[in-house]
Amino acid sequence: MNIWDRLLALDRRWVFMGIALAVIIPIITGLTLPLGKPAPPTVAVYDYIEALQPGDVVMFAIDYGPSSMPELHPQALAMVRHALEKDLRVLSVSLNVQGTALANDVLQTVGDELGAVDGTDYVNLGFKVGGSAVILGIGEDILTVYPTTADGRRTRDLPAMYGVSNYGDIALVIDLAASNIPGAWIAFAKERYDQDIALGITAVMATDFYPYLQSNQIIGLVNGLKGAAEYEALVGLAGEDALGTLGMSAQSIAHLLIIVLVIVGNIAYFASGRHRARR
Amino acid sequence: MRLQIPLAITFLVGLFMAVQFFVPHEMFHGSLENVLAWVRIVGAFALVLGIGSLLRTHWDKIRRRRRDWPYSIVTILSFLAMCVIGIGFGHEPGTVFYWVFENIQVPLDATMFSLLAFFIASAAFRTFRARSTEATLLLVAAVVVMLGRVPSALIVMFGDTSVGQYLHANMPDVSEWIMNVPTVAGKRGIIFGVALGAIATALRVLLGIERSHLGGGGGGGR
Numbered sequence: 001m002n003i004w005d006r007l008l009a010l011d012r013r014w015v016f017m018g019i020a021l022a023v024i025i026p027i028i029t030g031l032t033l034p035l036g037k038p039a040p041p042t043v044a045v046y047d048y049i050e051a052l053q054p055g056d057v058v059m060f061a062i063d064y065g066p067s068s069m070p071e072l073h074p075q076a077l078a079m080v081r082h083a084l085e086k087d088l089r090v091l092s093v094s095l096n097v098q099g100t101a102l103a104n105d106v107l108q109t110v111g112d113e114l115g116a117v118d119g120t121d122y123v124n125l126g127f128k129v130g131g132s133a134v135i136l137g138i139g140e141d142i143l144t145v146y147p148t149t150a151d152g153r154r155t156r157d158l159p160a161m162y163g164v165s166n167y168g169d170i171a172l173v174i175d176l177a178a179s180n181i182p183g184a185w186i187a188f189a190k191e192r193y194d195q196d197i198a199l200g201i202t203a204v205m206a207t208d209f210y211p212y213l214q215s216n217q218i219i220g221l222v223n224g225l226k227g228a229a230e231y232e233a234l235v236g237l238a239g240e241d242a243l244g245t246l247g248m249s250a251q252s253i254a255h256l257l258i259i260v261l262v263i264v265g266n267i268a269y270f271a272s273g274r275h276r277a278r279r
Numbered sequence: 280m281r282l283q284i285p286l287a288i289t290f291l292v293g294l295f296m297a298v299q300f301f302v303p304h305e306m307f308h309g310s311l312e313n314v315l316a317w318v319r320i321v322g323a324f325a326l327v328l329g330i331g332s333l334l335r336t337h338w339d340k341i342r343r344r345r346r347d348w349p350y351s352i353v354t355i356l357s358f359l360a361m362c363v364i365g366i367g368f369g370h371e372p373g374t375v376f377y378w379v380f381e382n383i384q385v386p387l388d389a390t391m392f393s394l395l396a397f398f399i400a401s402a403a404f405r406t407f408r409a410r411s412t413e414a415t416l417l418l419v420a421a422v423v424v425m426l427g428r429v430p431s432a433l434i435v436m437f438g439d440t441s442v443g444q445y446l447h448a449n450m451p452d453v454s455e456w457i458m459n460v461p462t463v464a465g466k467r468g469i470i471f472g473v474a475l476g477a478i479a480t481a482l483r484v485l486l487g488i489e490r491s492h493l494g495g496g497g498g499g500g501r
Contacts, residue, residue: 008405010404012401012404012405015397015400015401015404016397016400016401018400019396019397019400020397023396033431033432033434033435034430034431034434034447035430035431036430036431036447036448036451037448037451039451039455040455065388066384066385066386066387066388066389067388067389067391067392068392069385069389070389070393098380098384098388101372101377101380101381104372104377105381108372128319129319129322129323129325129326130315130318130319130322131322133315133318133319133322134319136311136315137312137315137316137319140308140311140312140315141312144312144316145315145319150371151371192300203428206458207458207462207466208466210458210459210462210463210466211463211466211467211470214459214463224428226428226429248429248431249431251428251429252429252431252432252435253432253435254396254400255425255426255428255429255432256429256432256435256436257400258399258400258403258404258425259422259425259426259432261400261403261404262403262404262407262418262422264404265403265404265405265407265408266407266408266409266418269408275408275410
């Protein structure tokens, strides 16, 4: 067995070890690497929110669970921060049952830092079962779909909800999701009610939603951890608050390791003569 | 009648939803709100049915001592514990329910998903080979898109040299082009195919040709 064959038969636990170190070391050492210029779809979301007027309403659909938090939570934190800093009113809904608690975390974390008031500047409406029926229902009358907030307060009594009855009163819906739920928001909120929509999605989902970006069915798209880091840079977040930027260093090194593994694997494959054996 | 009535309901409700979508007349608004309220109510009952099915499946597994049955005990006990904690003591921030969610469910869920990174790295090393022209194109595109997602990796790779700086500045654009042009072209074709399939299936359901949603096994019609 020559060196190439031994390399191809490498115990996968060495690969696991390499990935673990590639993720852990940058996080422990606080390594930060230059981000580069932000992607146009991220800038489009930022510009749209930047152009809104104080008092305008932005609805965040927190449609992800804990498994997608590393990519989507930093996005949510940065975008909610941007909206509250602009004095926009922030509403939150969830079509994923676990999203309610995550929305609470985002709104409370950012709200406490900026001194925003729950019920006046932001409100978490919570989870409703029904998926597309909920999206359509908001287009008819949001107070019927959400008579109370996630913690049981009467929705119509809250200043954050004054004058909000359907999509006509909501400037932008931002759906943060790690599933095919954004497709339902586009099909029903955008196509039925002409609601402007932006997406925050995991990187593996990007190919699914780029077509909607080109056809202007979404106004912008924040894509994965890189999108989160770009948005953090746009709103001026840095240090420990910039979770996306911190995570990008670990992701960069891990991606680099995977690329090196693919290249080494291919060199070993051809050098060992296995490609001839296949033919 | 047991068959005709559900088929008639399916046809009439499906027809109503299709017509109201394309005819935004005031007349449909009130009716749509009622239909949507019904969908949410039925959805809530479906949740109860789902819970019943979950408990029955796991209870059956425990009773018959099927493979990995002890995990079913954990499932049922966890479910009951969360029900008691949530219904009995509330589920707002600061409650026990919320503490359990943040300190048990979130780390468990995140851990399960993060395992994927290890298996993807191992699989990429073992199977991602330039065996043919198509595989080579896929491999090159994947490497470019990956580097475009983490341009700072190029600085690590080439150092703070002019090559490193050039690639750092331009690789995201190349990655963005791959995502915007060839990927979108392929993806759009898939979307059209899926949409046509969905329309055909919807028509089969509305016309009563496809009856698997009525239960009782058997699947499709003609």
